Amino acid sequence: MHVHKPVKSGFAPHASYANGLDFPTRPEHMQIESVGNLTIEKTEEWYRRVVDAVDTGFVLNQEHERKEMSHENGINVLGHMIHGGQHISPNPRYYGHLQRAGHVLLAKITDPKNKFEQPASVVEHYETSARDPAIYSFYKVIDHIFLRYKNTLPPYTRNQLYHSGVEVEAVKVIGETHASTANVLITHMEHVDIDVSDAVVMTPQQANIDVKARIQRLTHEPFKYVITVNSREQKKAVVRVFLAPKYNWLGEKLTVDERRWMAVEMDKFVTELNQGQTVIKRASHESSITVTGTQTYKQMMLDVATAMKGEHQMYTNKIVHKQCGYPQHLLLPKGKPQGMVFKLYVVVSEYNPVQESSTHESEYYGYCGHAGVKYPDTKPMGYPFDRRIVDEDQFFTKNIHGIDVVVKHVRHVALQSAA
Incomplete structure (x- = not known):
């Protein structure tokens, strides 16, 4: 986008405010202009x-x-x-x-x-x-x-990347259906019923009526990571999982440095490594960056009422910060019917906690951290793909492992209700 060139894409939102006014429609090829004092x-x-x-x-x-x-x-x-x-x-x-x-x-x-x-x-x-x-x-x-x-920062040195005494021996991704093939991930469209009661004006007599809308959205077959790690000693470690395209739009293979800025963090979690070999299994729905569904106003009011009666504990931080989670159903890219190849990277690094976790903190801290406190990781977001990679041999230490995975999009529609 350039402020002196027309905006090519137009957009018709087909939406309106609660007072009945429509959101403005933008025709194609409109020129950006100054707005008041904002020139x-x-x-x-x-x-x-x-x-x-x-x-x-x-x-x-x-x-x-x-x-x-x-x-x-x-x-x-x-x-x-x-x-x-x-x-x-x-x-x-x-x-x-x-x-x-x-x-x-x-x-x-x-x-x-x-x-x-x-x-x-x-x-x-x-x-x-x-x-x-x-x-x-x-x-x-x-x-x-x-x-x-x-790009102004120096590349990570081998010492900054290497986790002494730890080696990632193998990585594979397995779908949770019996017909799944290892390292092949499936996406499809699904119909979902969402609660829109808050958007509808109702009389007190209608307050208990649930109003739902059915939408179609992208989702994926549940899957899990199976990561085999060998450690010289028993200790905690941080596991980071990234997904990056292997080829560009012309079908040319990308170098690690070319794809690093396109690497998306899929998960990040702390785990316990045994002395010797440890097999780590992590389900996709456990991802620290995603949330599953949203809480309606009616559900929230019910939770508040029951919490005030002492029937359960309610932590406000977990609710207030929940908007930061990425939708679980969009964890994977759409892929292609014939399959689209990606690189999946697993990085096992040392565990240096900034703070001790507590039970009320959100599990989906990957992109936004915890509410009101310092981000619970000593490494920068995107580490180790946030800096230039000038030497692939030096970059790929024993604690960093990459495999090819294929994302296939199939014509399949599932029906379920969302919270």
């Missing part, structure tokens, strides 16, 4: 300043002092600069709020002068912005800023 020139200036900070390795704080973007904390500083905000950005006046600016400029593209007083578009709300394909072009720009920063 194109100002947004470009913010972008250049953020990129300059990345390239130089220094940020300018509010006291006009140059502060180094360290290897340990630089990614957090960069995130704060892009997000903006008076209390988190190192210099909100200088670096602006690039992320929010992108949402506003895209959202107001059909009525930048507010001549027709259109309601806010789907892009202006974070919870609905994912519906619009144009937002992904914008976030690709943001993603490239992070990649640009990561």
Whole structure:
């Protein structure tokens, strides 16, 4: 996406607000324009300043002092600069709020002068912005800023990658149906009934009626990882699982460095290694990055009522932070009917806890951590694929193992009810 070029894709949300107003429709090839005090020139200036900070390795704080973007904390500083905000950005006046600016400029593209007083578009709300394909072009720009920063960091040394005394001997992925083939993962479409009672205005007499809508969505056959690890001693370790494309869109094989930024973390968990050989089995639904279903307002009120009666314990952190989990049914890419080849990587690294886990913390901490506390991992997100890989032989230590897996999409529809 470029602010001086038309946005190619149009979008018709076919959705409306509770007051009956429709979300605006965007025709194809519309040109981004300034919106009030948020000008194109100002947004470009913010972008250049953020990129300059990345390239130089220094940020300018509010006291006009140059502060180094360290290897340990630089990614957090960069995130704060892009997000903006008076209390988190190192210099909100200088670096602006690039992320929010992108949402506003895209959202107001059909009525930048507010001549027709259109309601806010789907892009202006974070919870609905994912519906619009144009937002992904914008976030690709943001993603490239992070990649640009990561490329300024030195590659991991062998000592930073190697986990002494630990070797991953074998990895395989097995579907949970009897007809499954090892290292072949199946995706299909399914019909699901979702509760939409909160979106319907009902009388008190109708309050106990459940209103559901049936949708079609992508899902996958449940599967499990079987990981064989040999350890010199008994100890805890962190297991990371990544999935990355093996070939590009032309069918050419990608190098590890070319595919590293496309590697998606599928799971991350702490396990106990025995002295000698340990066989680790981990089900896909146990993933620390995913959630299964959402809690309706009616269910939440019922839980609160029973908790107040002392019938069970209710932990607010687990509810408040649940929106950060990735949908379990979207854990796998769609794949192709003939099969699409991916690389599955398993990385077993040392366990250095930032904090002790407690029973009320969410299990789906992979992408968002725990609410209100430090992220429970001493390694950066995406480790070890977050930095350049210049030497594959040095990168693949004994505790890192990769295999080929095939993702097949089949024509099969299942019916189930979602929470």
